[in-house]
Each structure stands twice: as C-alpha cells, then as structure tokens.
Amino acid sequence: MQKMPIWLFGNFLLLISPDSRGVETKGVPKGVEACLQAGKWLTEAEHEAGKGPQRSRINRCSLLPPLFDGCFFFLLGSFKGPTKDELARLLREGGGQLLSRQPKPDSDVTQTLNAAAYHAEPGSDQALCTQYIIYDPQGTYKPAVVRRGKVWSAPSTWIIDCIGAFSLLPVPQH
Numbered sequence: 001m002q003k004m005p006i007w008l009f010g011n012f013l014l015l016i017s018p019d020s021r022g023v024e025t026k027g028v029p030k031g032v033e034a035c036l037q038a039g040k041w042l043t044e045a046e047h048e049a050g051k052g053p054q055r056s057r058i059n060r061c062s063l064l065p066p067l068f069d070g071c072f073f074f075l076l077g078s079f080k081g082p083t084k085d086e087l088a089r090l091l092r093e094g095g096g097q098l099l100s101r102q103p104k105p106d107s108d109v110t111q112t113l114n115a116a117a118y119h120a121e122p123g124s125d126q127a128l129c130t131q132y133i134i135y136d137p138q139g140t141y142k143p144a145v146v147r148r149g150k151v152w153s154a155p156s157t158w159i160i161d162c163i164g165a166f167s168l169l170p171v172p173q174h
Contacts, residue, residue: 055166066095067166070117072131074099077141079156087134087156090163103131105148113150119168126152126168134159147171 031047045054056067073091075084075098082090088098103110113130120127129152133143137155146153154171162169 050164052164052166059166065118066093067119067162067168068094068096068117069119070115070130071096071168072099072103072115073097074102074131074133076102076133076135076143076153077139079136080138082156082160087159090159094163099131102133103151105146105151110151111149117168121168124170126170129171132171145173 031042031044034047035042048054059067068091073096075087078084079087091098105111110131115130117127117130120129129150131151133146133151133153134156135142135153137157143153152171158169158171
C-alpha cells in the first residue's frame with residue numbers, strides 16, 4: 001500500500017496521491033489547486049482573500065490576545081449554518097467565552113463587569129461592549145434590538161465577518 005501525503009492548506013485538509021498532478025480540482029480552493037499544479041507547498045499569502053489572515057498571523061506572532069479576547073457570547077436559539085456547535089467552537093478558539101444565560105442589559109452586575117474587548121477600535125462605543133447576544137438572522141429566534149451599555153445583539157453572520165477580517169467589525173443595525 002502506497003502512502004499518501006496529507007497537506008494542510010489553511011483549514012483545508014487534502015490527501016494527495018502520488019499521481020495527483022492533472023487531477024480534477026473542481027471545488028478545491030485556488031491555493032490548494034496551485035499547490036497541486038506546482039507539485040509542492042506554496043505560501044498561503046498569495047492566495048488569501050483580504051487582509052484578515054495576514055492580521056491574524058501578525059497578531060499570533062506578536063503574542064497578542066486572540067480576536068474575541070474580553071468578549072462574552074450567548075447563542076440565542078438554534079442555528080442552521082454555521083450550527084450552534086460550530087459557532088461555539090469558533091468563538092472559543094478565538095478567545096471568546098460562552099455564557100450559559102442570556103445577559104440582562106439593565107442589570108447592575110452586567111454593566112459593572114470590568115472586562116474589555118482587546119480588539120475593539122479604541123474610542124468606539126464598541127470598546128465598551130463586552131457581551132453579545134448572537135442569533136441566526138434566518139432563524140425564528142430574534143432578540144429585540146439590544147444595544148445597551150455592555151450588551152449588544154448581533155447576527156451570527158457578524159461573527160463570520162469578524163473572523164474573515166480579523167477585526168471586531170461594527171455590529172450591523174437590525
């Protein structure tokens with residue numbers, strides 16, 4: 001039995017057979033396709049979309065906190081895509097903490113919490129927000145518009161956009 005090398009390109013795992021040159025690569029990310037064509041590992045940077053991956057690498061190499069450091073998240077209701085489990089994993093791996101109860105915007109305990117979102121734009125109103133109620137914009141559970149003090153509501157798409165840009169982006173108004 002012949003061994004097949006395993007390549008990891010970003011978060012894309014690919015088993016490569018020794019005779020894989022010239023194989024059909026439909027649906028394979030462009031960077032992986034370029035590696036297959038070249039028959040060797042190529043740097044990811046030239047195949048990345050946007051500046052987010054580069055910002056993430058610089059952040060990691062500088063030993064700075066992860067993207068969601070200082071942020072707490074409550075996942076409201078069910079989620080179709082990404083699923084609740086996938087979102088929870090992304091948030092935890094990004095340094096975020098998951099809340100088991102929905103935060104109450106009017107609670108003194110909530111508003112006196114002494115956490116700060118490390119990657120929030122300094123001086124922005126988002127720099128004061130540390131707790132997010134995340135909901136699926138296509139789902140049935142949608143919170144009333146919450147944007148009080150340290151508690152804001154945001155669609156799950158905002159999480160994905162933040163990860164792609166490696167930045168705490170402004171929360172869209174519902």
